Amino acid sequence: AQSVAQPEDQVNVAEGNPLTVKCTYSVSGNPYLFWYVQYPNRGLQFLLKYITGDNLVKGSYGFEAEFNKSQTSFHLKKPSALVSDSALYFCAVRGPGGSGYSTLTFGKGTMLLVSP
Amino acid sequence: DTAVSQTPKYLVTQMGNDKSIKCEQNLGHDTMYWYKQDSKKFLKIMFSYNNKELIINETVPNRFSPKSPDKAHLNLHINSLELGDSAVYFCASSYGQGARGYTFGSGTRLTVV
Numbered sequence: 411a412q413s414v415a416q417p418e419d420q421v422n423v424a425e426g427n428p429l430t431v432k433c434t435y436s437v438s439g440n441p442y443l444f445w446y447v448q449y450p451n452r453g454l455q456f457l458l459k460y461i462t463g464d465n466l467v468k469g470s471y472g473f474e475a476e477f478n479k480s481q482t483s484f485h486l487k488k489p490s491a492l493v494s495d496s497a498l499y500f501c502a503v504r505g506p507g508g509s510g511y512s513t514l515t516f517g518k519g520t521m522l523l524v525s526p
Numbered sequence: 527d528t529a530v531s532q533t534p535k536y537l538v539t540q541m542g543n544d545k546s547i548k549c550e551q552n553l554g555h556d557t558m559y560w561y562k563q564d565s566k567k568f569l570k571i572m573f574s575y576n577n578k579e580l581i582i583n584e585t586v587p588n589r590f591s592p593k594s595p596d597k598a599h600l601n602l603h604i605n606s607l608e609l610g611d612s613a614v615y616f617c618a619s620s621y622g623q624g625a626r627g628y629t630f631g632s633g634t635r636l637t638v639v
Contacts, residue, residue, distance in 0.1 A: 444627050448567075453530075453616060453632040461625065498567060504624055511581045512623040513559070516569040 412437035412505030416517035431486040433501030442504035443484040491524045530631040538637045547602045547634045549617030558600035563614040
């Protein structure tokens with residue numbers, strides 16, 4: 411079965427500094443990888459995905475993610491953090507479940523706090 | 527227009543009651559899902575339907591019964607509610623098996639007292 415690890419419960423960064431939120435994954439076959447963001451009392455919003463192609467994927471709100479097959483990682487990055495980026499970030503991998511159908515398996519989430 | 531809408535947004539109820547949460551999507555997706563987010567924010571899939579057919583049924587108590595009257599709707603009925611059912615329940619939808627990702631609703635916060 412597939413799995414996702416987000417090793418940091420929380421990432422703190424000052425506004426204007428670059429940020430990285432880490433994610434590693436385990437899945438059989440080619441990985442389909444996703445990042446979602448959850449603002450307080452809101453649903454999950456799609457940020458970006460990797461299916462194939464360039465290892466650097468660009469997404470919404472200036473975020474990007476770097477796919478590294480050898481390290482089985484898909485870290486989320488942004489060159490310059492904004493206070494409004496403060497939220498809970500989820501990494502997810504698509505892979506087959508017990509029934510044979512594919513679903514998204516999520517990491518436990520990383521809280522990003524950007525200070526002014 | 528809301529792509530995936532859930533009702534109600536908040537639900538407070540007593541133990542032992544039966545309640546339903548409704549979900550509708552207007553994206554033309556053919557697959558819908560229910561996820562449960564617990565107090566530690568961990569997301570776990572519960573059910574998935576493709577074109578009204580149940581395709582994923584994770585280890586969920588049989589007090590939880592999903593129903594999909596058509597591919598745009600997926601409802602969740604919960605019998606004999608327990609304190610441990612308190613959580614946020616998210617509906618989501620996708621094309622096929624979600625290679626392009628899922629679109630999530632805004633969630634239903636269920637509190638059992």
